[in-house]
Amino acid sequence: MITLTNTQFTATVNPFGAELTTLTRRQDGREYIWSDTTGKYWGRHAPILFPAIGRSNDDQYVVDGRTYPMHQHGFARDFEFTDVTQSRDDTVTLTLHDNAETRKLYPFAFALTVTYTLTVTGLAVHYTVANTSAQPLPFALGSHPGFALSQPLDQYVVTLTGAKLPLTKFGIGPVPFRNGKVEPLTAADGASLPLSHELLDDGLLIINAPDATSATLASKDGSYKVTLSLADFPYLTLWSPEHKHAPFVCVEPFHGLPDVSGQPTDWYQKPGNTTVAPGGQSDFGYTMTLE
Template sequence: MLTIENGKFRATISEMGAELQSLVNRKDDYEFIWSDKGRGIWPRHAPILFPAIGKSNDDQYMIDGQLYPMHQHGFARDFPFTLVKHDKGSATFSLKSNDETRTMFPYDFELLVTYTLNKKGLSIDYTVKNVDKEDFAFSLGSHPGFQVAVNDEGDFDDYSLTLTPVDGAIKQFDIDPVPFRDGDISDLDAAEDNKIPLTHELLDDGLIILDNPEIQSISLSSPNQKHSVTLQVNDFPYLAIWSPEHKNAPFVCVEPFNGLPDEFGDPSDLFHKEGNVAVKARDQKQMSYQIDLV
């Protein structure tokens, strides 16, 4: 584990998956990130999803007609990263391709993840380097779980998500069967203008993936809680909302996605899957988002 801090905040990151474990407001020792603590609800905190998001049909996908295995959300979250740079308030981690990753993703790459604390909260920067002689495509997402109703201050149903801006109705990709897309897009009936009131019932049917690429920020807040979280997500065209189904879990994941789960059916082609990001040989793609904390 590695801890970074500044005058306002403290963050802890694990080398396994370069996963954020903790994000604390130092003034009142308030923890924003979910931790299961043996409750058996969800053992992760904020995994990185790469090079796939969601579940692949038959846990496989295709390149040039050849099938490759790919587990849900890819493999980056289950590999140790190497710490390559570190100072008091920032840390950069690296995952490079190896013999095991090439059995699932037959390309040479480097994924760099940098966490930097600032006066508003935490910036998370990603660089995907294609160090192969061939072009490739990938998905990349972040899956942070944020605590709600901490210390019994209010209820889950007191919270809402506020989206800015929204051009018309809030749209969602239809999920059927869970966790696959069915190819349709519909209005999110639970939305009220640019707000989504949270209930466990809303999330008991599985994840919600929003199709409003104009959204630049999403805020999680409650009138009964002085702390709130806002994600600045300009580089990510999709947002997912999830909490474990039928567990009444006291947290919600707000997930910036650059990529999408498969549509249900046959294994998809890496280069033709909707939402995937293409990167040329010897080139790179960069993306970032900011977590503002109150």
């Protein structure tokens, strides 16, 4: 594990998947990132989703007329990021390069780099996807942090700043695929969405919010607040394990979308995907402001 520290927070990052595993406020020991010590709910913490988000039809996708296998949420979360640089106590940079195993799933040369930097208000996360191959590189990128909750889920609200109203969501069905529709988010009250397990028991909720600048998860009593900046991420997903009443919720910035239910999708044509030219790169970042 890699440890980060500054005057306000500590964090740990696992080089396997470059996954943020803890983010702790020093003054009172409050832990913001979920950890399943019981093994009942979800064994991850904040995985990186690359080069796919969600599950692919038949666990496959298409590039240039050829079909390749792809696991749910891609493969980055299941590989060691072997290139690690830590020059300061509060920052670490980790890179995953393509290798023989990734090329069986994804026929491209690439470098996926993530930098975590503790700030006085929380954490800054920056991703770079570099195309080192000779053909255009199609991908989706998402962050999947789970936030530990000390109260029942129905005591929390997610509020989007800057989003076009009324809020809309992508239709889901069958879970975990999209149904191809964009639907009203009828549970929302303006830009705010009261949370509950009933709201999420039918599967993930993907909010279509390309104009949103941030999303805040806050307790109704004012004792807890986490704000994620969203300028680089047009979609925000909410998830908690279905029908388990788990004491955490994932608030996930997405730059990409799950498949619409049907046939394997051509990634050069898939809505939500980014395509980077040979020799180019794309950068994405967000901050967690913790109160």
